Amino acid sequence: MRSPLPDYLTEVLEACVDDSGALADYIPELAKADPDRFALTLVTAEGAIYSVGDDDTEFTIQSVSKPFVYGLALQERGFDQVLDVIDVEPSGEAFNEVSLERNTGRPLNPMINAGALAAHALVLHGRRPEEAVESIRSLLSSLAGRDLVIDEKVATSELGTAYRNVALANLLRGYEVFEDDPDEIVEGYIRQCSVTVTTKDLALMAATLAAGGVQPVSGEQIFSRDVVRQVLSVMTTCGMYDAAGDWLSTVGIPAKSGVSGGIIGILPGQLGIAAYSPRLDEHGTSVQGVAAFGRLSRDMNLHLMDAPIVAHSVVRRKRVWGEGDDAVTVLELQGDLQFTSAEVLVRAVVDEPPATKRLAFDLSLVRAILPVGRRMLLEMIGRLHRDGLEVVVVDPDGHLPEPDTGYGFRPRVYASQDEMEARS
Numbered sequence: 001m002r003s004p005l006p007d008y009l010t011e012v013l014e015a016c017v018d019d020s021g022a023l024a025d026y027i028p029e030l031a032k033a034d035p036d037r038f039a040l041t042l043v044t045a046e047g048a049i050y051s052v053g054d055d056d057t058e059f060t061i062q063s064v065s066k067p068f069v070y071g072l073a074l075q076e077r078g079f080d081q082v083l084d085v086i087d088v089e090p091s092g093e094a095f096n097e098v099s100l101e102r103n104t105g106r107p108l109n110p111m112i113n114a115g116a117l118a119a120h121a122l123v124l125h126g127r128r129p130e131e132a133v134e135s136i137r138s139l140l141s142s143l144a145g146r147d148l149v150i151d152e153k154v155a156t157s158e159l160g161t162a163y164r165n166v167a168l169a170n171l172l173r174g175y176e177v178f179e180d181d182p183d184e185i186v187e188g189y190i191r192q193c194s195v196t197v198t199t200k201d202l203a204l205m206a207a208t209l210a211a212g213g214v215q216p217v218s219g220e221q222i223f224s225r226d227v228v229r230q231v232l233s234v235m236t237t238c239g240m241y242d243a244a245g246d247w248l249s250t251v252g253i254p255a256k257s258g259v260s261g262g263i264i265g266i267l268p269g270q271l272g273i274a275a276y277s278p279r280l281d282e283h284g285t286s287v288q289g290v291a292a293f294g295r296l297s298r299d300m301n302l303h304l305m306d307a308p309i310v311a312h313s314v315v316r317r318k319r320v321w322g323e324g325d326d327a328v329t330v331l332e333l334q335g336d337l338q339f340t341s342a343e344v345l346v347r348a349v350v351d352e353p354p355a356t357k358r359l360a361f362d363l364s365l366v367r368a369i370l371p372v373g374r375r376m377l378l379e380m381i382g383r384l385h386r387d388g389l390e391v392v393v394v395d396p397d398g399h400l401p402e403p404d405t406g407y408g409f410r411p412r413v414y415a416s417q418d419e420m421e422a423r424s
């Protein structure tokens with residue numbers, strides 16, 4: 001069988017063809033793009049890639065770089081320092097609006113240009129300007145999984161007409177939002193916006209955010225979970241500027257658009273999406289890209305608020321081995337252990353206590369355990385131990401490193417059920 005997914009995506013592209021909108025021309029070089037290019041790529045959190053249309057066409061990343069550079073600033077400078085400099089409130093205004101907090105001059109959020117210039121300044125501070133741009137280029141490259149280059153022609157073209165960004169940077173400098181030279185900030189920010197990508201690159205970057213900061217193909221943990229959560233929160237409320245509310249209610253996928261025609265969307269835990277088509281609407285967002293996202297969201301139930309119920313399947317199987325005092329109840333768990341799935345597990349043990357003296361939790365099919373899941377599991381193990389049960393864990397992937405229950409008791413850990421059987 002051939003996977004239906006590429007055929008479906010091709011259908012989406014065909015259904016979303018629309019020649020309305022206009023190329024960005026305030027950056028002269030962007031007005032040279034082929035207006036009919038259209039591409040769509042999906043990358044799952046597991047790294048499966050589905051891509052259709054002009055997905056080899058390269059374009060400059062523009063504002064789609066903003067969430068990633070914000071993430072870099074958070075990672076390098078820490079939350080406190082970044083939040084001191086850039087707020088996280090939606091501005092409800094266009095991307096290039098002079099939108100600063102009244103008394104402090106603090107940019108309202110990192111997705112509008114004012115905040116993105118400040119985020120660039122945070123990365124730049126203490127470095128030479130070329131070093132800051134290089135650290136951003138290199139971050140974007142590891143997110144994409146290939147070496148990305150800067151389109152110097154687009155950068156030079158934008159620098160020639162960067163009146164608004166120069167004004168914004170000077171205003172920020174005037175408010176002492178940063179101490180570095182505003183011209184250096186503008187130049188670095190514009191070069192950051194001129195990193196060249198395809199929809200495949202963007203979808204991989206988006207999928208890294210969907211996968212909790214782990215690049216799904218290389219397996220590299222690029223951002224911490226905390227940074228990802230912050231970046232996605234800000235994208236959800238501010239990523240689509242003055243269309244943020246409409247976008248969240250209709251499409252429901254945290255997203256970021258750029259004036260060259262790229263859009264990324266992230267469905268946390270599930271997938272990253274990227275669309276490219278250079279004709280823009282009045283918000284500076286790709287017309288065909290918006291249509292494609294809307295269609296995908298509706299067809300595939302991707303709206304964030306349309307969440308599947310994931311908890312109920314945590315206990316894959318319960319079985320009893322052996323007889324008499326040697327008998328062991330094995331609870332085979334699966335999926336992700338977060339709060340609600342751990343709650344299902346607790347309830348399963350409370351409502352139907354094991355009839356044996358020995359109990360094993362088999363985590364072989366557990367994919368990830370959030371800290372709350374780990375705490376609840378360990379708490380449960382401690383309580384069962386106090387009740388007189390012998391509890392062991394099958395944990396080949398090391399989900400419970402050094403499982404100390406806080407009761408001075410460590411359950412025995414095996415790599416497989418076979419090993420458990422052989423050794424007991």
Ligand code: GLN
Pocket residue numbers: 062063064095096113158165190193257258259260284
């Ligand atoms: N480099 C562009 C600018 O600052 C990015 C804007 C965007 O993509 N929305 O104007």
